[in-house]
Amino acid sequence: MRTSPLTHAPAFSLADHKGHTRTLADFLSRGRLLLTFHRGTWCPNCRLQFGLLAENIASYKARGVQVVGVLAQDREAVRKYVEEVGLPFDILIDERRDVLRAYGVWHRLGLDAWNIARPAVCLINQDGTVAYSFIADQQKEFPTQAELLRAVG
Numbered sequence: 001m002r003t004s005p006l007t008h009a010p011a012f013s014l015a016d017h018k019g020h021t022r023t024l025a026d027f028l029s030r031g032r033l034l035l036t037f038h039r040g041t042w043c044p045n046c047r048l049q050f051g052l053l054a055e056n057i058a059s060y061k062a063r064g065v066q067v068v069g070v071l072a073q074d075r076e077a078v079r080k081y082v083e084e085v086g087l088p089f090d091i092l093i094d095e096r097r098d099v100l101r102a103y104g105v106w107h108r109l110g111l112d113a114w115n116i117a118r119p120a121v122c123l124i125n126q127d128g129t130v131a132y133s134f135i136a137d138q139q140k141e142f143p144t145q146a147e148l149l150r151a152v153g
Contacts, residue, residue, distance in 0.1 A: 009124040010102035014092040033124045037117040041081035
């Protein structure tokens with residue numbers, strides 16, 4: 001595990017799983033943002049993390065924090081998964097991997113996958129400063145929900 005050297009969140013504009021364009025500025029106009037990066041809907045560890053985030057969504061909302069996931073995957077596959085599972089937060093699609101690279105979480109080549117995101121989390125304050133970050137070295141690493149809830153206060 002490592003932390004990001006970012007002190008300020010890079011701006012982005014990505015389509016969500018429904019095809020609507022969403023920007024960092026849009027999210028930050030409504031509060032703090034817990035931006036989570038995942039390998040894909042096909043990844044068992046990612047599916048577990050989606051479920052844990054969903055189970056704790058009320059706690060995040062009570063703390064004024066929005067949860068948004070980022071995947072470098074085909075939008076249609078993500079849309080189907082989100083609708084099937086009923087995730088209570090948005091998933092953004094970064095097919096070109098521009099946001100993954102900007103946030104330092106792009107993983108070019110690994111033993112079991114390539115050109116994907118490392119599991120990662122970035123808590124962004126409304127002024128765009130990065131308050132907390134976590135970048136996994138291995139696909140099974142992810143902060144616990146207790147750690148994330150402590151980070152968001």
